[in-house]
Amino acid sequence: MKAMTRKSALAAAALMLAATGLAACSGSKDEEGSSSPSSASSPSASASASASATESAYKDKYDPPVTITTVWGVDPALKFKNGETIENNVATKWALDTLGIKIDSLWSVTDTNNAFVTKMRLAMSSSQKLPDVVTIGTGGDYDQLAQDLIDTGAFREVGSLFDQYANEKWKAAMNLDPNVWNPYTRDGKRMGIPVLDYAYNHDYLLWIRQDWLDKLHLEAPKTLEELEKVMDAFKNQNPDGLKPNQVIPLSIGFKTTMNTWMGDPSWVFGAYGTIPDQWNKAADGSLEWGSINPAAKQALQKLKEWRDKGYIPSEAALWDENKTSEPAVAGTAGIIPGPYWMSGWPLQDTAKNVPGAVWKPYAIPTGPDGKAGRHGTNFTSGVTLINKNMEHPEALFTYQNYLFENLADPQPGSQWDIGVFKGYDYDLDANGNPVYLDKIPGGEVNINRYWLVKDGARIPDAQMKALLKLADGNEPTTRLEKEVKNNYGPETPAAAKVLLSQPDISYKDMFTGPATPTMTSKQDYLKKIEMQTFNEIIYGKKDLSAFDKFVSDWKAAGGDKMTQEVNDWYKSTQSQ
Amino acid sequence: MRYLRRTWPFHLMILPALALLIVFNYIPMGGIVMAFQDYKPWLHISGSEWIGLDNFRALFEREDSLQVIWNTFLISVFKIVFNLLTPFAFAILLNEVRARFLGRTIQTLVYLPHFLSWVILGGILVEFLSSDGGFVNRVLHELFGIKPIFFLGDGNWFRFTVVVSEVWKEFGYGTIVFLAALANINPSLYEAAEMDGASRWRQTLHITIPSLVPMAIVVGTLSLGNILNAGFDQIFNLYNSLVMDKGDIIDTFVYRTAINDGQFGFATAVGLFKSVISMVLIVISYRLAYKLANYRVF
Amino acid sequence: MxxxxxxxxxxxxxxxxxxxxxxxxxxxxxxxxxxxxxxxxxxxxGNLVGLWPVDFSTVAYEKTIDNPVFLHSLWVAVKRTVIGTAGILVVACLAAYPLSKENAQFRGRSVYAWVFVFTMIFNGGLVPFYIVIQSLHLIDSFWVLVLPGLVNVWLIILLMNFFRGVPKELEEAALIDGAGHLGILARVYLPVSLPALATLGLFAMVWHWNSWFDGLLYLSNKQDYPLATYLQTVIVSRDMSSMSFSKQEFDLLSQKTINAAQIFIGALPVLIVYPFLQKFFVKGLVMGSVKE
The missing domain is CATH 1.20.5 (Single alpha-helices involved in coiled-coils or other helix-helix interfaces)
Known part of the structure; x- marks a missing residue:
């Protein structure tokens, strides 16, 4: 075994386990982790890696079993069968049997109405024991909780562990975007392992009523100018015979932000060269708050024009994301910006309300200078923290390496090709053919939420690759390909292709660090004057020059200071 | 000693409530000190840094602090007043309905909206009050020729809408207390007035209303405890960027700044500030009720 | 006339x-x-529904009810509401009776009254409260749903004000008969305070029936949730900007119908009870008993 490369050893181990159900291979790993080609390795990380005293501790199976304690925020939608619970189910049993890892739950809470964050903070406040391993999501309150947990000092630096123990597949996935470590890097130390997610999930494109385009003999718009012609035709010569005041040519809303995930207006700004409500890389390489870029002024003028002409909802300022989807589903909207998976939900319902309605995905149109832009999606959906006092931190890698090897993108004929747990995410019919979803006796359960780390193991570009393959007319062969074919709407592969036809216009929020001091004290106020000014301009309550006043107010009221802090942080992540 | 022997049952009867209050209310009140700390959950109260009045400063030093406090005060005062007067008047009117079945049906129907959540009502109101063909604007236009009103997108109308919709949702529930008080009025008072030939209007003026006033004072005084709670759920679901200046209240502001960042210290400080204001107002109104109406509210 | x-x-x-x-x-x-x-x-x-269902469907109710946990959560809710409401009423009656006395008759009552009212206005927040709950070992216990809410000061003050309206003649007559305070409370005050007790009971009941946050926070096992907490978990409300989807989640994303069904499942029991409580709003109870 020792002569084999690390990767093939793992693969062999996996095969053996699969074939025999026995953990015959318990040989300790060679200390070769530091030779990884990881570009993310930092000087301090490799220093502590060589200082590590537990280097031979990594095992493919632990005998006697080791225990990993954790806490759970249970997805409210998650179902259990056979009387199982999050603490004790088919996946925990598998971990114990196959890897010799006992998952021990300190507590769990159904994660609705922010319950997990609240409970975690209360647990800290009341001196409860912190878990060995905990995964925190991203977005909303989770980001701050993750930063707070790192601040407690109870969790250890993990970069060196990652370099040492993570397998090639995992490292390759992590290297797709070196920025994923940024939010959890403190003074050059990587304090948490980013949880990888599928890329582009919330990048959006334009969904347009193809049946309307066809009846009007119009081409899909490529520029804002062409878009205006289409919107005008949708409104004033509606092919379904709707009166002009019944049609919403472009369904967008901005109740609380100009940058969201559905019914989003940020591409209008993108057409002039900025993305609002996030930190973009400016021409000089520094980070800049997108809303104060002069391009935003032009975009606001355009939005005002569109509102005056009735192209966008007259009450767009009151509309949140779900509200923008209502006219789209009802069949009275012609265009809605949204993610590539929207044909699965909610747009597939349009045809039920208006027979013959067809939505097709189209690229984001360009502005007068040929610019285009949309907000990008980060590749992470959370972070995994490891407790300082955890006796066997390498056991987490035993667990995750196995999943990256076997679960992330199982190839035809491999162990988990047709499914993971029989009777849970798949079953076999009388002829031995796999069946899924409702055909599984007792129904399907989403076992991906049973894993110690949220969603098990995901390789960011795997889903897009699968979709592109399907979009080119290939039959699905791998499990992931079959899954996306079954799970997502009919237009999803095509939409994915459209999305990836514009890979360069996707701008991610470049600031992912912990809130800076000025951010904590000022950002809410700054956001408030921004949204107020923007809306007053769009609604014609103030003229366009109000934008310039907003920018100077913004800078004076703490915006400049915040920009400085953000750039200091950014430099600190770049210099490692 | 004789005195004690006489009142010991009283003390004993209060004991269960008192004991529970000490355990579940007074002991946790120790947490109020967090208002003066930069509280970090993992350091606990004992280890967190004392920062004096910094948390209060954070509340008052924002450019829009006074505006937000004023919004809160204004909206909640109107809510308190109308949440008191509407059930009061409604209970009296309902009491006059002769057909018993009809009265009970109305009583049941008006208390139904209490069970709707603002998440749902928010969606309904956006539709119902739309300036672009919403029901209310259509009616106003057809009947009075009024131009469409942007109820939820104009600051002043937003405040109005918030108060009216809150009263609409809760008045039926509030009516119940007054109905119970009406049931407690001594019927012989009415019989005597009847003998004197007093009209129903005079009976209402001289018997019904005075009998309900003590209850109104009690409910009103206690509702002063909410003087700086303008209704988080409602505002949070209805407000938007167009009305931020006139519709933002303390609770939504704290939610956006403190809860997201886990600033327990700041949230506690704001809570303490609200409590102190409420306490002062309650003491004042207690004194006033005692001096003017010779009535002890509690 | x-x-x-x-x-x-x-x-x-x-x-x-x-x-x-x-x-x-x-x-x-x-x-x-x-x-x-x-x-x-x-x-x-599509927001196409007015006052009549479009494409009639009971799926929203099925999705909510068709869960082994549902029936049990209903039972927990009934249990907490019955026990909790009864408890609130007992504690409130016991406390309101002495508080309704004149200062001269019960010196110290004002101190008690303020001690009670103070708790309505000031509180230490969630953190210390949680620590108390934890040190009493109430986490994951059914009683965490009942005990902390037993004293409802608002209702005590309400009841106290009703008790003040009870004619003194009744009480004095009973005292002469040698009744103790508990006897007076039970035999004189309570029978004439039925409208007040019905009101109190209704408020306490509605509060208990609709409370969900305590269940979510202090009970970790979904099996122990009361109905209101369970209903909160049926609706998947979360920040879409940070999630990825599976097929099942698509189906749950549309919450409108389930959200609506939840209102009725949650409110129905209270609505059924209400007409029965209205029977207690009988006029002239107080006077009637004086005449006797």
């Missing part, structure tokens, strides 16, 4: 019509919500 006069008759008709109109205004949104709850998801998502 005033109600035979013409002006009063006119007033009565106008008044009744007015109140009916107000009642109608209160019911229409509910009818809309009811219609949404029985509509197909596609129609609800």
């Amino acid at each position: 005033y109600h035979k006069t013409l002006p009063y008759r006119i007033f009565n008709i106008v008044n009744t019509c007015f109140l009916l109109a107000v009642a109608l205004m209160c019911v229409i949104p509910l009818i809309h919500v009811l219609a949404v709850s029985f509509s197909a998801k596609s129609a609800a998502d």
Whole structure:
């Protein structure tokens, strides 16, 4: 075994386990982790890696079993069968049997109405024991909780562990975007392992009523100018015979932000060269708050024009994301910006309300200078923290390496090709053919939420690759390909292709660090004057020059200071 | 000693409530000190840094602090007043309905909206009050020729809408207390007035209303405890960027700044500030009720 | 007789019509919500439902009810409501009775009153409260749903004010008969305070039935949730900007119909009980007992 490369050893181990159900291979790993080609390795990380005293501790199976304690925020939608619970189910049993890892739950809470964050903070406040391993999501309150947990000092630096123990597949996935470590890097130390997610999930494109385009003999718009012609035709010569005041040519809303995930207006700004409500890389390489870029002024003028002409909802300022989807589903909207998976939900319902309605995905149109832009999606959906006092931190890698090897993108004929747990995410019919979803006796359960780390193991570009393959007319062969074919709407592969036809216009929020001091004290106020000014301009309550006043107010009221802090942080992540 | 022997049952009867209050209310009140700390959950109260009045400063030093406090005060005062007067008047009117079945049906129907959540009502109101063909604007236009009103997108109308919709949702529930008080009025008072030939209007003026006033004072005084709670759920679901200046209240502001960042210290400080204001107002109104109406509210 | 006069008759008709109109205004949104709850998801998502269901469907109710946890959560809710309401009433009666006495009769009552009212206004927040709950080992216990809410100061003060209206003659007569304070409370005060007790009971009941946050925070096992907490977990509300999807989640994303159904499942028991409570709003109880 020792002569084999690390990767093939793992693969062999996996095969053996699969074939025999026995953990015959318990040989300790060679200390070769530091030779990884990881570009993310930092000087301090490799220093502590060589200082590590537990280097031979990594095992493919632990005998006697080791225990990993954790806490759970249970997805409210998650179902259990056979009387199982999050603490004790088919996946925990598998971990114990196959890897010799006992998952021990300190507590769990159904994660609705922010319950997990609240409970975690209360647990800290009341001196409860912190878990060995905990995964925190991203977005909303989770980001701050993750930063707070790192601040407690109870969790250890993990970069060196990652370099040492993570397998090639995992490292390759992590290297797709070196920025994923940024939010959890403190003074050059990587304090948490980013949880990888599928890329582009919330990048959006334009969904347009193809049946309307066809009846009007119009081409899909490529520029804002062409878009205006289409919107005008949708409104004033509606092919379904709707009166002009019944049609919403472009369904967008901005109740609380100009940058969201559905019914989003940020591409209008993108057409002039900025993305609002996030930190973009400016021409000089520094980070800049997108809303104060002069391009935003032009975009606001355009939005005002569109509102005056009735192209966008007259009450767009009151509309949140779900509200923008209502006219789209009802069949009275012609265009809605949204993610590539929207044909699965909610747009597939349009045809039920208006027979013959067809939505097709189209690229984001360009502005007068040929610019285009949309907000990008980060590749992470959370972070995994490891407790300082955890006796066997390498056991987490035993667990995750196995999943990256076997679960992330199982190839035809491999162990988990047709499914993971029989009777849970798949079953076999009388002829031995796999069946899924409702055909599984007792129904399907989403076992991906049973894993110690949220969603098990995901390789960011795997889903897009699968979709592109399907979009080119290939039959699905791998499990992931079959899954996306079954799970997502009919237009999803095509939409994915459209999305990836514009890979360069996707701008991610470049600031992912912990809130800076000025951010904590000022950002809410700054956001408030921004949204107020923007809306007053769009609604014609103030003229366009109000934008310039907003920018100077913004800078004076703490915006400049915040920009400085953000750039200091950014430099600190770049210099490692 | 004789005195004690006489009142010991009283003390004993209060004991269960008192004991529970000490355990579940007074002991946790120790947490109020967090208002003066930069509280970090993992350091606990004992280890967190004392920062004096910094948390209060954070509340008052924002450019829009006074505006937000004023919004809160204004909206909640109107809510308190109308949440008191509407059930009061409604209970009296309902009491006059002769057909018993009809009265009970109305009583049941008006208390139904209490069970709707603002998440749902928010969606309904956006539709119902739309300036672009919403029901209310259509009616106003057809009947009075009024131009469409942007109820939820104009600051002043937003405040109005918030108060009216809150009263609409809760008045039926509030009516119940007054109905119970009406049931407690001594019927012989009415019989005597009847003998004197007093009209129903005079009976209402001289018997019904005075009998309900003590209850109104009690409910009103206690509702002063909410003087700086303008209704988080409602505002949070209805407000938007167009009305931020006139519709933002303390609770939504704290939610956006403190809860997201886990600033327990700041949230506690704001809570303490609200409590102190409420306490002062309650003491004042207690004194006033005692001096003017010779009535002890509690 | 005033109600035979013409002006009063006119007033009565106008008044009744007015109140009916107000009642109608209160019911229409509910009818809309009811219609949404029985509509197909596609129609609800398109906001096409008015006051009548579109493409009638009971899926929203099935999704909510068709869960082994549902029946049990219903049972937990009934248990907490019955025990909790009874407890609140007992504690409130015991406390309101002495507080309703004059200062001269019960010196120190004002101190008690302020000690009570103080807790309505000041609180230490969630963190210390949680620590108390934890040190009492109430986490994951059914009693965490009942004990902390047993003292409802608002209701005690309400009841106290009702008790003050009880004629002193009744009490004095009982005292002469040698009754103790508990006896007076039970035999004199309570029988004439039925409207007040019904009101209190209703408020306590509605509060208990609708409380969900305590269950979510202090109970970790979904099996132990009361109905209101369980209903909170049926609706998947979360920040879409940070999630990725599976097929099952797509189905749950549309919450409108389930959200609507939840209102009725949650409110129905209280609505059924209400008409029965109205029977206790009997006029003249106080006077009747004086005459005896």
